[in-house]
Every structure is written in C-alpha cells, then in structure tokens.
Amino acid sequence: DTGVSQNPRHKITKRGQNVTFRCDPISEHNRLYWYRQTLGQGPEFLTYFQNEAQLEKSRLLSDRFSAERPKGSFSTLEIQRTEQGDSAMYLCASSFRDYGYTFGSGTRLTVV
Amino acid sequence: EDQVTQSPEALRLQEGESSSLNCSYTVSGLRGLFWYRQDPGKGPEFLFTLYSAGEEKEKERLKATLTKKESFLHITAPKPEDSATYLCAVQESSRDDKIIFGKGTRLHILP
Numbered sequence: 001d002t003g004v005s006q007n008p009r010h011k012i013t014k015r016g017q018n019v020t021f022r023c024d025p026i027s028e029h030n031r032l033y034w035y036r037q038t039l040g041q042g043p044e045f046l047t048y049f050q051n052e053a054q055l056e057k058s059r060l061l062s063d064r065f066s067a068e069r070p071k072g073s074f075s076t077l078e079i080q081r082t083e084q085g086d087s088a089m090y091l092c093a094s095s096f097r098d099y100g101y102t103f104g105s106g107t108r109l110t111v112v
Numbered sequence: 113e114d115q116v117t118q119s120p121e122a123l124r125l126q127e128g129e130s131s132s133l134n135c136s137y138t139v140s141g142l143r144g145l146f147w148y149r150q151d152p153g154k155g156p157e158f159l160f161t162l163y164s165a166g167e168e169k170e171k172e173r174l175k176a177t178l179t180k181k182e183s184f185l186h187i188t189a190p191k192p193e194d195s196a197t198y199l200c201a202v203q204e205s206s207r208d209d210k211i212i213f214g215k216g217t218r219l220h221i222l223p
Contacts, residue, residue: 004155033210042116042199042213043156056209091155100146101211103155 004104006092012110013082020078021107025094032075033101034067035091036060043091049075082111116214118200124220128189133217135200136182143205145183147176150197150216159185159198190221 005024013019025032030051035043046065047057051072061067064082069075079086089108093101115138125131137145144163148156160169162178169176173194175186185198197218201211 006155031209035213040215042201042215045210045212048209093155100158100161101156102158103148105153105155108153 004092004094004102006090006104006107008107009105010108010110012112015084015111016081018078018080019082019109020076021090021092021109023075023077023092023094023104025074025092026096026102029094029096029102030072031095031097032069033093033095034075034077035093037089037091037106038087046077046090079109082109084111087111116200116202116212118198118214118217120217121215122218122220124222125187125190126222127191130186130188130190132187133185133198133219134182135185135214137200137202138181139202139204141205143203144211145178146201146203146211147174147183147185148199148201150199156199187219190219192221192223195219195221 007022032049034046036046037043045058046061047067048055049069052069064080067077087110089106091106093103095101117136119134144161146161147159150156160176165180167178173188177184197216199213199216201213203211
C-alpha cells in the first residue's frame with residue numbers, strides 16, 4: 001500500500017452531467033476526508049468519515065453533492081447536475097485517528 | 113470562525129537566500145498546527161505537526177516553529193527543488209476532525 005489513490009486524475013464533463021470520483025485510502029486508516037481546492041486557494045473541507053459513518057458535512061456540500069464510504073473502505077464523491085462553479089481539484093485524505101493526514105493526488109474536474 | 117492567514121502570498125528567492133514564511137492563526141484552542149508542501153497538480157505532502165508553543169521541528173533545510181499566535185517555516189539556503197506552495201493548517205482542540213488550511217505561500221527559488 002503506497003498511499004491514497006484517487007481516480008480519475010482528470011475529468012472533463014458538460015454542465016448538467018453527473019460525475020463520480022473514487023478514493024482508496026491507506027488500508028489501516030479509519031478516517032477519510034474530502035477537500036476541494038480552487039486555483040490560488042488552500043484546500044476547503046467538504047466532509048469526513050470515521051469508518052463508514054459520515055460525521056460532518058461542510059456548508060459547501062450542497063444537496064447536489066453526496067459522499068459514501070461503504071464498509072469503511074473506499075469512498076465515492078458524486079456531484080449531480082454539475083455547474084461551472086464545481087470546477088476544482090477534489091482531494092481525498094486519510095488518517096489513523098487524527099495522527100496527520102495523507103493526501104492523494106486529487107481529481108481535477110473541469111465543467112464546460 | 114477559525115482563521116489561518118499566511119504571508120507573504122508569494123516569495124521569490126535566489127538559491128541560497130534564507131527566509132521565513134509566516135502563518136498566523138485564530139482558534140479557541142490549538143490541538144495541532146500542520147505544514148504541508150504542495151507541488152503543482154499534486155496533493156499536499158505532509159511536512160510537520162506542532163502541538164505547543166515553543167516547539168520546533170526540522171527536516172533538511174526546513175525548520176518549523178510555533179508560538180501562541182503564529183508559526184514560522186524557516187528555509188535555510190534553499191535550492192530550486194524547494195520551489196512549491198507551502199500550506200499551513202490548524203486543528204481546533206475541541207474537535208478531532210477537520211483541519212483548516214490557509215491559502216498558502218508560493219515559493220520560487222531562482223537558480
């Protein structure tokens with residue numbers, strides 16, 4: 001296990017389409033986080049799982065966004081009816097308890 | 113509302129020219145302060161965690177320090193490969209979930 005894996009690396013979609021991203025955390029990490037990062041900004045928190053339970057959701061996570069972590073393993077982030085403002089880098093991170101985060105390389109979403 | 117402010121936004125240095133990056137924070141109680149490095153198109157890479165005022169950590173040409181209101185990332189005799197965005201983040205003591213990031217400092221080391 002070499003780290004946090006995110007797929008796809010890049011996604012271009014038309015406005016109004018649905019997209020889904022996948023994150024595979026480090027296997028022994030029980031916590032998983034989703035962040036969003038736009039150009040020139042730091043990562044912004046979206047949501048957080050401890051095992052399979054989603055414990056917190058940011059106000060940034062509108063009703064069009066949904067995240068799951070079935071069986072406490074990988075996680076998916078789905079965006080429905082994409083808008084141009086959703087264009088960003090979506091970052092996943094995992095940790096064991098709160099002993100520091102390990103980030104994946106991110107999925108860059110472009111909505112055209 | 114927690115706030116993390118990093119300065120300067122961007123910094124250009126000559127190779128070998130030492131400098132410091134600043135991170136000031138306002139939280140009701142600090143559980144931890146983190147420094148990350150981010151290269152273009154990649155996710156943040158963990159550098160340091162600091163927990164209490166007076167603590168210092170070092171890694172190669174980088175040294176991070178912490179006071180009650182701010183942290184500094186000192187870079188000594190930098191090389192071009194140190195060019196990256198350096199992100200500071202804080203975790204509030206009453207919570208053990210998310211960390212809040214600053215906007216980062218874009219560091220460019222000229223050969």
